[in-house]
Amino acid sequence: MPFKNPDYSNKQLLSGSYMGEGANKGMKHNSLCCRQPRAGSTTSMFVILTFAGIFIANSLSVRPAMGGGYSDLNVLFHAKNTDKYSENGYNITVKKENFPGCSNFVVFTHTITFTKEEDKLNYNVLLYDGNTINKGNRVFGYYYPRDINQVVEELKIYYFVLEPNVPLVVSFKCPGNIYNCYFGKLKEAGWDRAYNITSYSFGKECDKSHLLAELRTMTRNKKIGFTIGTDNVDIFGIRQEIKDKNFRFIFIPKGKKSLQGNQLLFAIDFDKQVPKLSDTSDDIKSHCSGILNHVCKNSSKKENCMSQTKTQYSIQYNFEFKHKNAIDPYYLNSVNGHFFDGIMVYFVRTSDRPPQSSCENEEDNKCMALLVEFVDSCNSKIHIKRKDKEGYWWSKEKVDYKDDDTLLKKLKEIKEQAQNEVNTVILDKKERYLGVESVDPKDIVVYKQYTYKFKGAKNPNIIYDRKDPGISAIQSSTIKSQNVEVYFLKAGGKEDKKPFLIVLDQNGQPENKKKAYYFKHKASFKEWKEFTDFNKLQDKLDKISKYGKCIHNLSLLQWYAYEILTGKDPPPQKPKEEKTPNRPDTFKPPPKEKTLPIPLIAGCSTAGGVFVISSAAGYGIYWYNTTIKLLT
Numbered sequence: 001m002p003f004k005n006p007d008y009s010n011k012q013l014l015s016g017s018y019m020g021e022g023a024n025k026g027m028k029h030n031s032l033c034c035r036q037p038r039a040g041s042t043t044s045m046f047v048i049l050t051f052a053g054i055f056i057a058n059s060l061s062v063r064p065a066m067g068g069g070y071s072d073l074n075v076l077f078h079a080k081n082t083d084k085y086s087e088n089g090y091n092i093t094v095k096k097e098n099f100p101g102c103s104n105f106v107v108f109t110h111t112i113t114f115t116k117e118e119d120k121l122n123y124n125v126l127l128y129d130g131n132t133i134n135k136g137n138r139v140f141g142y143y144y145p146r147d148i149n150q151v152v153e154e155l156k157i158y159y160f161v162l163e164p165n166v167p168l169v170v171s172f173k174c175p176g177n178i179y180n181c182y183f184g185k186l187k188e189a190g191w192d193r194a195y196n197i198t199s200y201s202f203g204k205e206c207d208k209s210h211l212l213a214e215l216r217t218m219t220r221n222k223k224i225g226f227t228i229g230t231d232n233v234d235i236f237g238i239r240q241e242i243k244d245k246n247f248r249f250i251f252i253p254k255g256k257k258s259l260q261g262n263q264l265l266f267a268i269d270f271d272k273q274v275p276k277l278s279d280t281s282d283d284i285k286s287h288c289s290g291i292l293n294h295v296c297k298n299s300s301k302k303e304n305c306m307s308q309t310k311t312q313y314s315i316q317y318n319f320e321f322k323h324k325n326a327i328d329p330y331y332l333n334s335v336n337g338h339f340f341d342g343i344m345v346y347f348v349r350t351s352d353r354p355p356q357s358s359c360e361n362e363e364d365n366k367c368m369a370l371l372v373e374f375v376d377s378c379n380s381k382i383h384i385k386r387k388d389k390e391g392y393w394w395s396k397e398k399v400d401y402k403d404d405d406t407l408l409k410k411l412k413e414i415k416e417q418a419q420n421e422v423n424t425v426i427l428d429k430k431e432r433y434l435g436v437e438s439v440d441p442k443d444i445v446v447y448k449q450y451t452y453k454f455k456g457a458k459n460p461n462i463i464y465d466r467k468d469p470g471i472s473a474i475q476s477s478t479i480k481s482q483n484v485e486v487y488f489l490k491a492g493g494k495e496d497k498k499p500f501l502i503v504l505d506q507n508g509q510p511e512n513k514k515k516a517y518y519f520k521h522k523a524s525f526k527e528w529k530e531f532t533d534f535n536k537l538q539d540k541l542d543k544i545s546k547y548g549k550c551i552h553n554l555s556l557l558q559w560y561a562y563e564i565l566t567g568k569d570p571p572p573q574k575p576k577e578e579k580t581p582n583r584p585d586t587f588k589p590p591p592k593e594k595t596l597p598i599p600l601i602a603g604c605s606t607a608g609g610v611f612v613i614s615s616a617a618g619y620g621i622y623w624y625n626t627t628i629k630l631l632t
Helices: 010-015 044-064 117-122 183-189 194-199 208-219 279-296 302-312 357-365 404-417 534-548 554-566 598-607 616-631
Strands: 071-076 084-087 089-100 105-114 124-126 138-143 154-160 169-174 178-181 191-193 224-227 235-243 248-251 258-262 340-346 368-375 382-386 395-396 422-426 438-444 446-463 480-491 499-506 514-519 527-531
Touching: 071 084, 071 105, 084 235, 117 124, 124 368, 138 183, 138 194, 154 208, 169 183, 178 183, 178 194, 183 208, 191 194, 191 422, 224 248, 224 340, 235 258, 235 404, 340 357, 340 404, 422 480, 446 534, 480 554, 514 534, 514 554, 534 554
Parallel strands: 071 124, 138 191, 224 258, 422 446
Antiparallel strands: 084 089, 089 105, 105 154, 124 138, 154 169, 169 178, 235 248, 248 340, 340 368, 368 382, 382 395, 438 446, 446 480, 480 499, 499 514, 514 527
């Protein structure tokens, strides 16, 4: 129904029709005013005149004291980045908050204060879908507050974060009551009298269930299917300013089967309001997707074919990226193949000034992306956060914020932390990925060596299972590496999932300084230690190959490798000194001793002691004098 301003003429007041077009929605005039009195019925005439007088008096009492008519109090839905706005006689302050219990809904509270308290009844509250620069279109009018309990003191306007221009619920707060109304019903009505607001209200409480129900009605439960690649099916994309240098792209579904690939997150066609490929993605599409799909389209085992083809054609890939925004699919496994209400990507400009013309819009497609946010109803948001300057290192980390101020603070922190210039080594990705020139495998009996080659020497950044494992020994290393060698044991036809040795190589030249680190067996994965005597490393690896080739149990091989790497070599045996043998001395028998005469022996015994030298006779006399004699 087209909107028309009500007529405030006394004729309509007297007739009881306040509403102009659509009067049946408002107060119906009393039928007594139109009834013809019966002839001779003075009582009836008196009653009619009396009622009419009261009705007119009451009607006239609604008219405001200021200037003979109601004034308009304009509430601007999109005055979101303004703390306050005002017109003659009133001021409105705006506050934004996340909805308690579901941060995917936001609430804008417009608080109204009047210059003169006595003028509260003199305003019709009109809701516009514009801002302080352009009011936009009027979407609902709240007319003729008749008493203090119908004066609107505050409006809360509820939005879904992905639909910042379409309210879900509008809440009217009056003294002693709150009226929560679905915006769709208000917009359909166009306007109504203040006292009739109760017919639009679903209750005093607006909880998560009301917002979700209205959201499903509005979006028809459409979802974006997120994929790896260049899918771009029925996606609507807009830019929204936040504050200062920050803005975000918002992507929402337009159709029942909307699809969006990871290569269409960072650029928008602003004229068509759809996502588009950035210059980063063009290289990937032409040098990767085209080759793989062509070679493997008829393969029965497409996954194996694609893996082998990547290795075979690795030299032909061109990963020279001009664009600073790209996320390797490795970091997107938690969202790949899932469905979302929408996706938001947060950026930062180098300049405070937003684009001033359509010609400058393209500059925003070159700004630095800081954060990707996947939104699904009231489920927890999934955040993929930038971690380095080149955009090769991203991390799934929770980013909590409750309003624009805390959001801006988080974005500032992300930008400061993303100034790292590192070479990211993804231990559990043994093929080329964004940021690495090549990953070269080398198979050696009981272990496999992978050499990650980068463009230049930078601080190494180790990633495992999409997280920083916190290997402090490597993090504190002073060497910058261009090449990183990673060693995995293998036994019984299986390759270990975790490496046992990492070697940092400054630039791939043998004479340059290298550092090696080994994994402490049966410790947590962050427990690594430097191998101090690098000159002996190859000898240790040779021994692991020699003695481990007959071991088919991976756990046992891990133990042997650790013992060989950490065990001390036995000290070398000293050779015995060889002496020139000498001829032994000639044996000369000792001369025979002369025995004492018997008389002499007998004579000596009287002194109580016998001296025996070497004869049996002498020992017999000694035994007789010392034993037999004593017994007798």
